[in-house]
Amino acid sequence: xxxxxxxxxxxxxxxxxxxxxxxxxxxxxxxxxxxxxxxxxxxxxxxxxxxxxxxxxxxxxxxxxxxxxxxxxxxxxxxxxxxxxxxxxxxxxxxxxxxxxxxxxxxxxxxxxxxxxxxxxxxxxxxxxxxxxxxxxxxxxxxxxxxxxxxxxxxxxxxxxxxxxxxxxxxxxxxxxxxxxxxxxxxxxxxxxxxxxxxxxxxxxxxxxxxxxxxxxxxxxxxxxxxxxxxxxxxxxxxxxxxxxxxxxxxxxxxxxxxxxxxxxxxxxxxxxxxxxxxxxxxxxxxxxxxxxxxxxxxxxxxxxxxxxxxxxxxxxxxxxxxxxxxxxxxxxxxxxxxxxxxxxxxxxxxxxxxxxxxxxxxxxxxxxxxxxxxxxxxxxxxxxxxxxxxxxxxxxxxxxxxxxxxxxxxxxxxxxxxxxxxxxxxxxxxxxxxxxxxxxxxxxxxxxxxxxxxxxxx
Numbered sequence: 001x002x003x004x005x006x007x008x009x010x011x012x013x014x015x016x017x018x019x020x021x022x023x024x025x026x027x028x029x030x031x032x033x034x035x036x037x038x039x040x041x042x043x044x045x046x047x048x049x050x051x052x053x054x055x056x057x058x059x060x061x062x063x064x065x066x067x068x069x070x071x072x073x074x075x076x077x078x079x080x081x082x083x084x085x086x087x088x089x090x091x092x093x094x095x096x097x098x099x100x101x102x103x104x105x106x107x108x109x110x111x112x113x114x115x116x117x118x119x120x121x122x123x124x125x126x127x128x129x130x131x132x133x134x135x136x137x138x139x140x141x142x143x144x145x146x147x148x149x150x151x152x153x154x155x156x157x158x159x160x161x162x163x164x165x166x167x168x169x170x171x172x173x174x175x176x177x178x179x180x181x182x183x184x185x186x187x188x189x190x191x192x193x194x195x196x197x198x199x200x201x202x203x204x205x206x207x208x209x210x211x212x213x214x215x216x217x218x219x220x221x222x223x224x225x226x227x228x229x230x231x232x233x234x235x236x237x238x239x240x241x242x243x244x245x246x247x248x249x250x251x252x253x254x255x256x257x258x259x260x261x262x263x264x265x266x267x268x269x270x271x272x273x274x275x276x277x278x279x280x281x282x283x284x285x286x287x288x289x290x291x292x293x294x295x296x297x298x299x300x301x302x303x304x305x306x307x308x309x310x311x312x313x314x315x316x317x318x319x320x321x322x323x324x325x326x327x328x329x330x331x332x333x334x335x336x337x338x339x340x341x342x343x344x345x346x347x348x349x350x351x352x353x354x355x356x357x358x359x360x361x362x363x364x365x366x367x368x369x370x371x372x373x374x375x376x377x378x379x380x381x382x383x384x385x386x387x388x389x390x391x392x393x394x395x396x397x398x399x400x401x402x403x404x405x406x407x408x409x410x411x412x413x414x415x416x417x418x419x420x421x422x423x424x425x426x427x428x429x430x431x432x433x434x435x436x437x438x439x440x441x442x443x444x445x446x447x448x449x450x451x452x453x454x455x456x457x458x459x
Contacts, residue, residue, distance in 0.1 A: 083317020
């Protein structure tokens with residue numbers, strides 16, 4: 001099976017993809033794993049706490065949408081300049097991006113902290129019963145702490161994106177693995193109060209997450225403090241490199257499509273989360289764990305996407321479009337192999353996994369039904385993420401924004417509403433919308449990728 005998948009592929013390109021992808025996969029996996037551990041640890045407080053964390057997920061990502069967009073721009077531009085051997089302009093892009101990230105993160109942090117209560121209410125939270133009141137209050141407290149410390153997360157993401165663009169994925173792996181290890185340890189100490197630490201419940205989980213990002217941001221800054229790295233603070237100081245309007249325009253040119261893509265995607269994601277919340281807090285709790293588990297599968301595609309962005313950007317910068325295409329094919333083949341294994345694991349592990357989070361059998365049953373849908377989601381998800389990464393790495397971000405908007409904002413929301421409320425299939429009907437979204441994005445990305453026009457884009 002494996003030999004057939006990789007027949008006709010360059011062994012050298014295969015090794016390059018593996019070397020670039022495995023640190024990014026581990027990094028992304030641990031980010032997703034930390035979210036799963038957060039849900040597991042707060043589940044000791046009750047299903048209301050799991051639901052509370054779930055209510056904060058989509059508004060948090062709305063707040064980070066601008067930074068996800070700028071990060072893709074940073075990675076794509078640095079990768080292209082790396083291929084062109086233009087270190088000075090790559091560092092100019094980095095300085096410009098960091099200035100924007102710091103200012104924007106402070107402004108947005110204040111907005112989200114002040115507006116936490118109505119934002120959480122907008123996401124489907126109600127105060128109609130004792131359990132609902134507890135869930136709402138916990139979600140507001142968690143959200144305020146997370147968004148209050150968002151600057152640390154934004155800074156480390158921006159630096160890591162620049163490092164990925166220059167081919168240094170191992171440092172981003174180390175920072176994120178360390179960050180999540182700190183998060184997990186502090187979760188243990190602060191949620192229920194161990195080893196003499198106070199029992200702060202869900203507030204402790206939020207504080208643990210923020211402190212983890214503080215550690216990772218410091219590590220990221222240290223990673224660009226040497227003179228030998230392609231992106232280098234000493235080099236920036238020595239060459240007196242400053243932010244420039246031209247660099248900002250380049251970042252916006254690539255990033256604006258991704259920004260609108262992220263915003264419109266989050267509208268779709270939030271609509272799904274609100275519909276899940278309408279099915280009750282037990283269904284919302286199971287939905288949150290299902291999203292965390294699906295996040296683990298996404299981490300593999302995300303790691304391969306990071307490799308695709310860097311390698312394709314570099315290849316196009318060197319004027320080698322055929323090499324860029326071969327890297328895309330290699331990433332896809334690896335994705336298929338990984339997805340096949342995950343499907344087997346989730347098929348046999350659905351009930352044991354859900355039983356780890358919930359004692360209530362009816363919630364476990366809801367979770368198992370969600371896992372059955374995730375089995376079909378996995379394959380389409382990993383491949384579409386890789387294809388989208390190839391297109392973004394080449395700068396074809398307007399198309400990816402259109403594809404994501406049609407798939408997430410329109411297809412996902414419509415099918416979730418039909419399945420969950422018109423045909424009354426419960427939470428499974430809402431998850432059919434998630435599946436429809438992944439299939440749609442797979443179709444859009446596959447068609448565009450196979451047309452091959454993306455290798456001719458200039459950035």
